[in-house]
Amino acid sequence: MRRPPTPLALGVGLVALLVSLVVAITVGPAGIAPADVWATVAHHLGVAAPGGDLSPLLDGIVWELRLPRVLAAALVGAGLAVAGAVMQTVVRNPLADPYLLGLSGGASLGAVAVLVLGVAVLLPVAAFAGALAALVATLALAGSSAATSPARTVLAGLAIGQLAAAGTSFVIFWSATGDSYRDILAWLMGSLAGAGWSDVAIAAVAVGVLGTGLLAAGRSLDALALGDTAAAALGIAVARVRWALLVTVALLTGALVAVSGSIGFVGLAVPHAVRLVVGTAHRRLLALTAVVGATFLVWADTAARALFEPRELPVGIVTALVGAPVLAALLWRRRRLEA
């Protein structure tokens, strides 16, 4: 099994991401060329003279609407994909994902609860608390012994996730002021509509700080992949490391859900695809997973807003279209393995 060299894989991934960002910004009702995108960004960063060929209106569309939205999509995609990859190793379950195990649903419930109470400042904190509570509930329900089957954990996660979704819907319904169904959909299926620079900032800090922490734990994650006993014999404080990683994943999920609502399947589909190419060694896996996850969600969100223009699909529908078949394939393969 020859692996592509890490710098090459990462370089190709980053170029693809950059091209995707630029192209995604040009997609939409207002005709914008890639060169206009460069000119606007350069102008706002103060590195070039104002490109006179872009009207203030188009400049506003690029800088105030499409660029923050595309960047938010990239950051949320990177974060969700990394969260999924880490969870798969930590709970030793190939089906683990922040959405399937109920974390995203719990985070959404926490988020809408504080929004209804009118304390929006607490949004990320409440989303984190919701994610952590959902994770603890899922693992308690599934039983965390080594004999617990992956499917059982997913069932527990679905139960918790559905409960949280019902709670989220009810909270919004109860506080309804007319057009609340769009809000419900946005929290349950995810949406990046209206994402602005403050959302980019939240996601960037979360992915930057927590993602770096997870990347730094690469060696411990590698050892954990060998099993608890082997990891302990290699000097890893298994229980402590596992909880630290899970809390970090819950924090990350909470921050991302506060930005985008719960978007499913990114954390499931992307790590599995990347693992096929670069293997399980976690530093390489997580770095590339982040880049591919970012690219994936940029395109999913572009499809969500462009396919039925001017109406927007919840982005979770697009990610489920790709992710659900991956889940089906994983289940199918396990069935063969267990047969």
Next chain:
Amino acid sequence: MHLDALSWSVDGRVIVDGVDVTPPTGALTGLLGPNGAGKSSLLRLVAGVLHGAGAVHLDGTDLLTLRRRDRARLLALVEQDGAAPEGLTVAETVLLGRTPHGSPLAGMSTADRERAAQALTTAGVSALRDRALTTLSGGERQRVHLARALAQDPRVLLLDEPTNHLDVRAQLDTLAVVRDLTADGVTVIAALHDLNLAAASCDHVVLLHHGRVAAAGPVAQVLHPDVLEPVYGVRCTVLEHPGTGRPVLVFDRG
């Protein structure tokens, strides 16, 4: 090295009961006993993976009071059925043996990679280095985990049934690798199922029965009908190997 009154119980059932033995340094000690005698549990206790009562002294320090990472630099454990997670190659798995060396936050160094390559060669699995762990046979996998333990550079190596799943040739090859290690001064304790394999290759044996030490000492002293018959419940005849002079055991149900 001295195992000092090691005990472990679970749900009120005593699994390891006051084991107090002194495996000779730089020698191969066979850990024998019927199924359920507590061999695996004892090895895990010594490795500090299970937490019970007692101490493991090595040159005056109690290994069990050390920090995990410091202990992992002195002592390595190879489990009976080592895991084969998807997506790891043989080379990557062996490199994990370097985990306790160097900073947990840094990557693997060139020196780590060289040591891992050496361990692959010593364990005779360097031809497999780019294979996925999941594609290996049980025996190959066990050799890879042995190589991982070697890359850990331990002074004490604990092996739980290292010859399980292996055909005769591979059993002898594995024990030859282990014997070379003892020649380099590594103290090895190996749980073994096959009494004749133990008779042919061990320097010292510890016989466990119901979690207690039934006998401990040189091979000829412990692998003796009077000692084995009550523990295993079989009749036993000891012959002498015409070539090596080591004991060969023959059993019947009596």
